[in-house]
Amino acid sequence: MSSSAEGAPAAALNDASVVKQPESSLPALISPSKQQQGPAARRDSANDSRVLKLKGLPYTTSEQQVLDFFVGYNVNEVAFVYEPDGRPSGLAFAEFATREEALQALSKNGEYLGDRYVRLLHVPKQEMEEQVRLGTLAIPGAQAKMRQKIMRGMMQVMPHGYAPAATPAAPMAVIGTDSKTIKIRGLPFRATPLDIFNFFENYAVIAESLQLGVDALGRPSGEAWLTFSSSDEALRAVRERNRHYLGNRYLELSLT
Incomplete structure (x- = not known):
């Protein structure tokens, strides 16, 4: 009899060890916002x-x-x-x-x-x-x-060595100041369109004109072309932002 009496607490302990927490207490462990983000939500x-x-x-x-x-x-x-x-x-x-x-x-x-x-x-x-x-x-x-x-896919990617068809590059000696498009050189290879727009955030740019250069393997070439709302705005951007840094690289800007 003594052995059965001694075994009773152990059995009770084993039963207690497998008792599950009541479901009503689960919300206290998981916030409503987390529940909404679950697979069911x-x-x-x-x-x-x-x-x-x-x-x-x-x-x-x-x-x-x-x-x-x-x-x-x-x-x-x-x-x-x-x-x-x-x-x-x-x-x-x-x-x-x-x-x-x-x-x-x-x-x-x-x-x-x-x-x-x-x-x-x-x-x-x-x-x-x-x-x-x-x-x-x-x-x-x-x-x-x-x-x-x-x-909507209006931004273009240009092969390395090619200028945009709408704004062909001209020899530097004959470039005037009436161009609205600038060429950007020295871009970090991981630069995004957002980075470029932020670089020119105080200028009126035509967003859909942005064209990124790529090399023969389809990798970024570090070049881009961007058109501004006017030739004066493009010239102002070149004068004020040329050789300024984007990330750890400075950009070379020129009218095309």
């Missing part, structure tokens, strides 16, 4: 979304090509995602008129656009907005229109 957000994420796009894809890919569906907006060096990433977002259309458009998952098949994912709109906030497209405040134009 993200699924709910995606279920209500009108946005599809496109993966595997050809790097030269235009907005019109995406619209043609979704012919028969009402697409409100197409937004492209760029790498930090300004090159296309092959990712884009398409926002449809309704959630139902977005879900129907998923039937095109795996179809080809050009020579590449496209993967489609139904994602929360917040994912698209997060790309804008965190990516190279994060141009706040007064730069919002610039951001929208860049998102």
